[in-house]
Amino acid sequence: MTVSKQPDALGFDIDSTATEVLTGIDLSGRFAIVTGGYSGLGLATTRALAAAGAEVLVPARRTDVAREAVAGIDGVQVDELxxxxxxxxxxxxxxxxxxxxxxxxLINNAGIMATPLTRVGPGWEAQFATNHLGHYALVNRLWPALVADGGARxxxxxxxxxxxxxxxWDDLHFENGYDKWGAYSQSKSANILFAAELDRLGRASGVRAFSVNPGYILTPLQRHLSKEEMVGAGWIDENGTALLPEFRAPEQGAATQVWAATSAGLESEGGSYLQACKVVKSFDGPEEREAAERLWALSADLTGVDAFGKSA
Incomplete structure (x- = not known):
């Protein structure tokens, strides 16, 4: 893939939108997949990529809802996942x-947050299974297509x-007491370590990977939280209006995702953790690498998939 030549000196930040980040970028002929690309941040990402000319495939569990959400956006298709x-x-x-x-x-955007205790598959905790293991398996299954044209983002x-x-590590699936926020944080930690290890393994094939913190955004991701919880946390008032000054619109939250997917300035920053269109941290220390390698091996064992030949 040939990435954007747009200079990063344009000063994108927490207030930038996905459309602004892609201004002047022509993605005609490019093929993008955005999981969960029909709601919240994902929909904002899909709209921006398609407006820049990309063909976008939106995998969705609720295909009828997804098709309705993306209706009228040129170049977007929906498939079941x-x-x-x-x-x-x-x-x-x-x-x-x-x-x-x-x-x-490939933008691994879909996720769930702070759910009641739910087990899927062979008894896996649902947030870890959905947010991490599903995306881990997806990337490894799609590997031939990710490297086919010089390497994807x-x-x-x-x-x-x-x-x-x-x-x-000692209780990955919360068998000994469930905490919904602890489980969510673990799944998001896994996303970061996965991106770091994927970049290390894939860079020789031209694949660069990044993890992204979109910031505080009110989207359907909060559907498992009651209004009382969000009011009590100081996120919203009784009318549902956002109170924290950190809250941004979905189009702003999506900016860092599309920046990570297209910026030439990030070519040497693979594996990094990004926020507000900035590189926040590189996960290349020995302890971080050990944790990332351990998570990869564990994920390969659980899913039975490894594009790098470490498991069946």
């Missing part, structure tokens, strides 16, 4: 590979966990 179901991941990836298309941009949506990502 349930990230919590590894058979669904495999079937989706097979359809993409069978199409013969190379992938230029892979962007993994994370959260504010980037300063100190933590994995509960």
């Amino acid at each position: 349930d990230l919590a179901d590894l058979d669904s991941v495999r079937n989706f990836a097979d359809r993409v590979l069978d199409s013969g298309r190379s992938i230029d941009i 892979v962007v993994v949506l994370s959260s504010g966990a980037g300063e100190n990502p933590r994995i509960n």
